[in-house]
Amino acid sequence: MEGISLWLAVLLLLFVHPLYAEASESGRENAGELRFVDDQGRHLESATLMNADYQVKVTGLVADVELKQTFQNTSQQWREAVYVFPLPEKASVYGMTMTSGERRIVGEIREKSVAKKEYDTAKSEGRKVARVDQQRPNLFTTHLANIPPGESIAIELSYQQPVRYQSGEFDLRIPTTITPRYMPGEIVHDGPKSWQSGWAMPTTDVPDADQISPYTVLPQDLGPGSHQATVSMSIRAGLPVSRVSSPSHRLTNTWNGNTVEVKAENGHFSMDRDLIVRWAPTRGMAPSAAVFQEQWQGENYLMAMMIPGLETQQQVARELVFVIDTSGSMAGESIRQATQSLLRGLETLGPDDTFNVIQFNSQTASLFIDPVPADGNYLARARRYVGNLAADGGTEMAPALDAALNRRGSETADGVQRLRQVVFITDGSVGNESALFQRIKQQLGDTRLFTVGIGSAPNMHFMREAARFGRGTYTSINSTSDVERPLDELFGKMQSAVLTDIQVDWPDAGANQSAQPQRIGDLFRGEPMIQVVRGQAAQGEVRVSGRLPNGSVWQQSLDLEQAASGKGLHRVWARQKIDGLLDARTLGRDQSEDGQDQTKEKVTDLGIQHQLITPYTSFLAVDKTPSRPVDSLLASDNVPTLLPAGSDAGMLRYPQTATVAPLLQALGLLGLVFGAAITLLKRRVCP
Amino acid sequence: MKHLGLLVTVLSFTVLAFGLWIPFKALVAQELLALAWAETQARQMQVRPWPWADTWPVARLNFQSDSLQSLIVLDGAHGESLAFGPGQVFGDQMNAGPTVIAGHRDTHFSHLRHLGPGSSLELQSRDGQWRRFRVTDTRVVDSRFEQINTSALPRDALLLVTCYPFNGLEANGPLRYVVEAKAVPEELVAAVVER
Numbered sequence: 094m095e096g097i098s099l100w101l102a103v104l105l106l107l108f109v110h111p112l113y114a115e116a117s118e119s120g121r122e123n124a125g126e127l128r129f130v131d132d133q134g135r136h137l138e139s140a141t142l143m144n145a146d147y148q149v150k151v152t153g154l155v156a157d158v159e160l161k162q163t164f165q166n167t168s169q170q171w172r173e174a175v176y177v178f179p180l181p182e183k184a185s186v187y188g189m190t191m192t193s194g195e196r197r198i199v200g201e202i203r204e205k206s207v208a209k210k211e212y213d214t215a216k217s218e219g220r221k222v223a224r225v226d227q228q229r230p231n232l233f234t235t236h237l238a239n240i241p242p243g244e245s246i247a248i249e250l251s252y253q254q255p256v257r258y259q260s261g262e263f264d265l266r267i268p269t270t271i272t273p274r275y276m277p278g279e280i281v282h283d284g285p286k287s288w289q290s291g292w293a294m295p296t297t298d299v300p301d302a303d304q305i306s307p308y309t310v311l312p313q314d315l316g317p318g319s320h321q322a323t324v325s326m327s328i329r330a331g332l333p334v335s336r337v338s339s340p341s342h343r344l345t346n347t348w349n350g351n352t353v354e355v356k357a358e359n360g361h362f363s364m365d366r367d368l369i370v371r372w373a374p375t376r377g378m379a380p381s382a383a384v385f386q387e388q389w390q391g392e393n394y395l396m397a398m399m400i401p402g403l404e405t406q407q408q409v410a411r412e413l414v415f416v417i418d419t420s421g422s423m424a425g426e427s428i429r430q431a432t433q434s435l436l437r438g439l440e441t442l443g444p445d446d447t448f449n450v451i452q453f454n455s456q457t458a459s460l461f462i463d464p465v466p467a468d469g470n471y472l473a474r475a476r477r478y479v480g481n482l483a484a485d486g487g488t489e490m491a492p493a494l495d496a497a498l499n500r501r502g503s504e505t506a507d508g509v510q511r512l513r514q515v516v517f518i519t520d521g522s523v524g525n526e527s528a529l530f531q532r533i534k535q536q537l538g539d540t541r542l543f544t545v546g547i548g549s550a551p552n553m554h555f556m557r558e559a560a561r562f563g564r565g566t567y568t569s570i571n572s573t574s575d576v577e578r579p580l581d582e583l584f585g586k587m588q589s590a591v592l593t594d595i596q597v598d599w600p601d602a603g604a605n606q607s608a609q610p611q612r613i614g615d616l617f618r619g620e621p622m623i624q625v626v627r628g629q630a631a632q633g634e635v636r637v638s639g640r641l642p643n644g645s646v647w648q649q650s651l652d653l654e655q656a657a658s659g660k661g662l663h664r665v666w667a668r669q670k671i672d673g674l675l676d677a678r679t680l681g682r683d684q685s686e687d688g689q690d691q692t693k694e695k696v697t698d699l700g701i702q703h704q705l706i707t708p709y710t711s712f713l714a715v716d717k718t719p720s721r722p723v724d725s726l727l728a729s730d731n732v733p734t735l736l737p738a739g740s741d742a743g744m745l746r747y748p749q750t751a752t753v754a755p756l757l758q759a760l761g762l763l764g765l766v767f768g769a770a771i772t773l774l775k776r777r778v779c780p
Numbered sequence: 781m782k783h784l785g786l787l788v789t790v791l792s793f794t795v796l797a798f799g800l801w802i803p804f805k806a807l808v809a810q811e812l813l814a815l816a817w818a819e820t821q822a823r824q825m826q827v828r829p830w831p832w833a834d835t836w837p838v839a840r841l842n843f844q845s846d847s848l849q850s851l852i853v854l855d856g857a858h859g860e861s862l863a864f865g866p867g868q869v870f871g872d873q874m875n876a877g878p879t880v881i882a883g884h885r886d887t888h889f890s891h892l893r894h895l896g897p898g899s900s901l902e903l904q905s906r907d908g909q910w911r912r913f914r915v916t917d918t919r920v921v922d923s924r925f926e927q928i929n930t931s932a933l934p935r936d937a938l939l940l941v942t943c944y945p946f947n948g949l950e951a952n953g954p955l956r957y958v959v960e961a962k963a964v965p966e967e968l969v970a971a972v973v974e975r
Contacts, residue, residue, distance in 0.1 A: 273929075421930065455935075485877070747923035747956045748857040748869055748882045751943035754802035755886050759949060761796025768789030775785060 141166055141174045141240070141730045142319035145364065147267060149326040153385055154398060154623070155661055156265055157253045158184075164237055164732070165245035167316060171721045173216065173238040176732040177307040179268035181254040182231040182554035185668040187661075187704050188251030189712035191223045191237075193244070200225070200714035202704050204697055208711040212236060219721035223248050225712045228305045229526065230672075231554040232271070233706070239721045250712075253661045258398070260582060260619030261379040263330065263372050266569075269322055269364035270734045272422055272522040272550045273309045275488035276302040299524035306524070308733040312363060320364045320735050326355040328372055331383075331657065335375040340575045341366055341549075365735040366549035369571060382651050385659030386631045394662040395604075395629045399637055399651055400621045401592050410445040411587075412464050412511040413438070416497045417479070418519035418547070420454040420488035426739030427548040428484040430570045431518045434545055434580055435479050438516055441584045442467035447511065450475050453493035454486030488523050491532055498536040513540040514587055515563070520548040521555030527679045529555075533562040534680055541565040543583060549737035566617045572739075586617040592639040592647060597624055600633030600653070609669035625666040631656040667703040671696050675708070802863065806887035809864035813837050813852035821908055826855075835861040838868050840904040841881065845894035853903075857882045869941075870930055878933035879903070882941040885957070889942035892959055901961050903938065913938045913961035920944050923956050936963035 141164055148159040160180075166172045180186070189200030200223065203211065208224050215222035216238035224236045225248070240246050257264040278298030295302045312320070328334060329352050337346045343358040355370060362368075374380070383398045415435050423431060435450070442448055447464040448471075451457060460478050465471045497515045521544075523529065533542060542563020546556040547570055560567035566586055568579040595613040599605050607627040616622060622637060631653050638648040678692045693709055700710035721727065809829075816829035817837040826836045839853040857867035866883030883889030895901075901913040928939065937960065944957035 747921070747928070747941055748862070748867070749943075749952065750857075750862065750882050750884055750889070750941060750956065751948070751951045751953065752802050752863070752884050752886050753951045754799050755947070756949045756951065757795050757799030757802075759799075761792045761794075761799050764788055764792025764795060768785055768792055771785035771788060 141168075141172055141732055142316045143174070143176060143732050144319065145269070145322040147322060147324040147326075147368075149265070149267070149324065151256060151263075151265065151326070151328040151330065152660055153329075153331045153383065153657070154256050154258060154396070155253050155659065155665065156256055157661060158251070158267070160250045160252065161247055162235060162250070163245055163247045164240055166240040166242060168728070169242050171242060171725055171727045172240045173236070173727055173729045174240060174732050175729065176235045176237075177228070177271065177305060177734065178233055178235065179231055179271050179550070180233055180252060181266055181268065182557055183668065184231070184252045184254045185661075185664045185703075186225065186227075186233070186250055186252040186706040186712070187664055188249075189223070189225055189714060190249040191221065191714040191716075192247040192249065193221055193716070196716065198714045198716055200712040202701055202706070202710050203713050204701075205709050205711045208713040211713055211715060212238070215715045216727070219719040219723055221246065221716040221720055223712075223714045225250065225706060227706045227708055227711070228301065229554060231268070231552070232305055234304065239727065241720060248714075253664055255623075255665065258621055261373060265370045266553065267324075267368040267370075268550055268553070269366065269368065270550050270737055271307065271309070272520050272548060272552065272737050272740065274306060274522045274524045274552070275420060275422065276306070276524045277487070277489055277491070278525070296524075298528065302524050308731060309736045310733040311736055312365070315733070315735070321361045322364050322368075323361045324355075324357050324368060326370065328353040328355065330372065330374065332378050332380060333375040334372050337370065337372045339368070339370050340571045341369045344370070363735065363738075365738040367551075367553075367571070384631070384651060384653055384656040385662060386653075386656040387659050387662040389663040392627055392663070393630050394625065394627055394666055395631065395653065395656065396623065396625045396659060396662050396665065397597075397635055397651055397653075398621050398623045399649060400619070401616060401637075401639065401647060401649065410509050410511045411443070411447075412513045413442060413446060413448045414451060414464070414497045414513070414515045415439075415448065416451045416453065416493055416515060416517045416519075417482065418454075418488065418490075418493075419452045419482050419484050419486075420522075421485055422488065422520055422522040422740070423547065424484040424740065426573065427520055428482065430573055430576060431545075431547050432479050432482055433573060433576045434518050434547070434570055435516075436476060437576060437580050438584065439467075439472055439475055439479075441588070442472070444468075445509070448475070450478060451493060451496050452482060453489065453496075454484070455489055456486075457489070457492040457496050459496060488519075490519070490523055490529055494529065494532055495536065498533070498538070498540055498542070513538075514565070515540055515542045516545065516587075517542060517559065517563075518545045518547060519551075519555075521546060521552030521559075523552070523555070526552075526555050526558070530558055530562045530679055533559060537563060541587075543567065543587060545570060545580070545583065549739055561614055564615055566620065582619075586619065589618040590642050592616040592641060595622060595637065595639040597622070598636040598638075599626055599629055600635065601629050604629035607666075609666050609673065611673055625662060625669060627663070627666055629653075664703055664705060667699050667705055671699055671705070671707055674699075803887050805863060806865075806884070810852055810888075813854070813865055817852045820906055824906060829864070835864075835867070837865075838906070839879075839881075841866065842902040842904075843891075843895065843899065845891035849891050851883070851888050853881055863887075866940075870928070877935050878930065878937040878939070880928060880930075880933075880939040880941065885943040885946050885948075889940065890946060892940055892942050892957060893946050895940075895959050900964075901938065901940075912964040914964055915959055915961045917960045919958055919960075921956050921958055923954050934962070937961070938963070 144163045146161040150157045164174045191198045212222050212224045219239055221239045226234045228234055235248055237246060276296045276299040278296035334353055337353055337355060342362055345356050345358050347354045381400045385396045387394045415438055417431050417435055446467045448467050449464045450460040460475060543565040544556040544560045544567040546553055551569055556567040568583040570576050570579060593615045604626040609625050613622055633653055634650045635653060636650045641647055674692050674696055696707050697709045700707035706712060813829050816827045817840060820827045820837050828836050835854045835856055837852045838855045841851045841853050843849050852865050854861045854865045854867050857869045861867050862884050866881050866888050869880050869882050871877060871879035895915050897915055897917060899915040902910050904910050940959040942957050943953060944955040
């Protein structure tokens with residue numbers, strides 16, 4: 094018996110020894126490898142909960158939004174939260190306040206680098222500090238340092254966004270999450286691997302990839318109650334509104350005189366898709382023109398909106414090229430929406446038209462070498478091809494644009510001159526937008542590019558700008574049940590007359606100089622002309638003229654004395670001007686080092702004057718008194734965003750890959766040793 | 781007192797038996813799976829190794845650690861499949877694109893610790909073709925904060941995933957050991973075979 098227990102003891106020792114060895118080893122490795130480990134080597138759960146509240150006030154064509162982000166620290170440690178979030182693509186952020194308990198600190202606009210420096214200083218001194226930066230026109234980052242353990246701090250952002258008005262319907266879109274973006278190019282970093290903590294590494298094409306790719310997670314990976322939003326909206330359209338609807342959420346509406354109050358039906362909703370609200374004026378009351386005015390710092394600002402009544406159908410032969418994004422980010426609901434859209438597009442082809450289908454992910458492939466006539470045989474082949482598309486791989490958009498926009502000859506085989514239109518169906522989840530816009534502009538020729546945004550959280554900035562550079566227009570699909578209406582709208586526009594060469598003539602000579610946007614793009618059916626000017630009093634008439642495809646001149650004038658008072662027009666103006674300056678730089682009109690600096694300087698000045706966030710100016714709010722003792726540590730926490738509804742997790746979770754076998758074996762052996770010891774002891778005590 | 785000793789011993793034997801049953805099952809199952817794999821290749825279709833199985837063999841993985849390891853890879857890592865063999869959690873039927881295979885650290889994938897940069901791996905798909913891979917990196921990740929971004933994986937990547945630390949007792953630990961391998965271009969393989 095003694096022999097057996099000795100053997101067992103030796104066995105146990107052999108078994109336990111590697112455990113010790115491994116424990117010390119793993120402690121050393123983790124400290125270098127992982128981000129969420131505190132000084133004692135313990136793993137920390139993501140402990141910052143985030144909730145948002147949207148207070149939306151719509152006045153005419155401008156929506157004014159108070160966005161309150163609440164960051165709650167549920168850990169026992171001081172925290173810094175970094176949160177990358179989306180805002181509407183034309184949002185101008187003009188105010189920021191940090192609220193901690195009773196204290197309210199109003200943020201100030203600073204130059205970006207200054208803001209960053211002051212933030213870092215305040216952070217290390219233990220003062221509460223918040224900073225909001227712009228990464229992309231529709232992508233922003235909140236940095237918030239020194240959140241006390243167990244407490245919460247709120248950041249209130251004020252921004253305004255234009256309301257889209259087309260074909261007699263108003264449309265407001267509030268994005269709440271980001272579809273993970275694809276970063277083309279080679280990784281230019283020899284640090285940790287590309288999927289370290291879910292943040293992409295900077296690449297040659299997207300140098301700021303690490304700043305615009307938050308970790309995307311499923312709801313069950315978040316802390317309880319995190320990423321929930323509430324919304325309360327009041328619409329004063331300035332005219333009787335007959336119907337308020339949303340293709341994305343269930344809303345409740347109450348009419349209160351001229352105002353419509355809109356709330357989410359369940360009080361709050363998950364931040365996994367864009368919130369879209371549409372409202373339409375009572376039948377027959379749809380406006381065809383509007384003028385708003387505002388006085389700001391002694392200057393007059395005027396906004397004019399006018400819809401040319403274009404109803405004529407165009408009877409010309411067309412060459413349609415459908416480009417469909419089949420990258421990994423389209424997996425799930427998105428690819429179904431995209432194929433449905435494409436099939437719908439095939440139906441609009443006339444007997445004289447030709448077409449082609451191009452799909453792209455990491456590679457680009459086109460169905461036919463040259464565009465083919467839209468007859469039964471080819472259409473059937475196209476339908477089959479589209480039906481079999483699957484989403485996988487990267488989003489290499491540049492070769493696809495090349496394939497769609499470049500054509501060999503201007504005429505097709507049968508010698509008919511055709512109007513060339515490209516329909517680009519994508520979620521726009523790329524990080525190198527401005528390089529792509531440049532490409533579109535360079536290769537466009539007389540082709541027109543139309544974009545269709547797909548999914549719960551498409552990159553609408555891409556849709557809008559790609560269409561603008563491509564002299565086309567854009568739309569978006571929100572669910573498979575809402576495919577027909579937006580698409581029929583778009584295909585209708587593509588088939589009808591286009592108003593080109595639009596000239597706007599303001600009565601004051603100076604106003605013409607300051608009008609923004611400076612060049613009005615071509616207008617499609619149902620789309621309004623909108624321009625904002627500075628230094629124009631509300632008197633006289635503004636004349637708008639353009640040319641129709643048949644060569645005839647279209648003209649209309651608008652009486653400015655009818656102007657209603659508007660709010661925040663100067664910000665709309667400043668934002669448009671900033672966009673114009675940045676556009677010029679994107680298109681390389683001033684490539685020189687000097688020009689770069691000039692653009693930066695001008696944009697910074699505008700940002701500071703009008704108190705707006707720009708690529709070069711940020712909001713900063715600093716508490717004066719330190720709250721964190723210098724000797725206690727500060728952990729940084731990257732707040733994730735939710736995976737957009739309906740999209741497949743491109744992120745694969747690591748499976749559970751251990752069994753209980755070693756534990757059972759260890760327990761078993763330990764038990765046997767005990768058993769042997771007891772027997773041995775008993776024999777010694779009472780032989 | 782006498783009964784206590786007996787009780788502890790019997791209980792311990794039972795626990796130990798359960799503990800040994802898992803590796804035993806893993807070993808025996810591989811033998812059964814080898815038959816199913818042969819049939820899969822012969823008939824070019826999914827063959828369930830036993831009638832009530834919820835998975836089927838999709839590939840064979842060979843690698844050299846202290847001895848030659850030849851494992852039948854099953855489809856998916858769901859339910860009980862990992863108890864019988866490593867599971868292919870990502871990748872298509874013909875192993876054309878990137879492939880991710882996960883296995884238990886205490887049974888099939890316990891030998892992964894012997895792999896280092898430069899080690900070679902072989903993967904056979906259903907059509908009998910062998911693809912050769914070379915390990916480029918091994919690292920430890922925390923599964924709570926990292927996931928595999930499948931769209932960012934190169935087409936010629938093979939990832940082997942198992943739990944970490946290898947001798948750990950905790951079955952639900954958050955750490956994973958990842959072996960990254962890259963396919964050796966076909967021409968090179970052909971050249972090696974010819975020689």
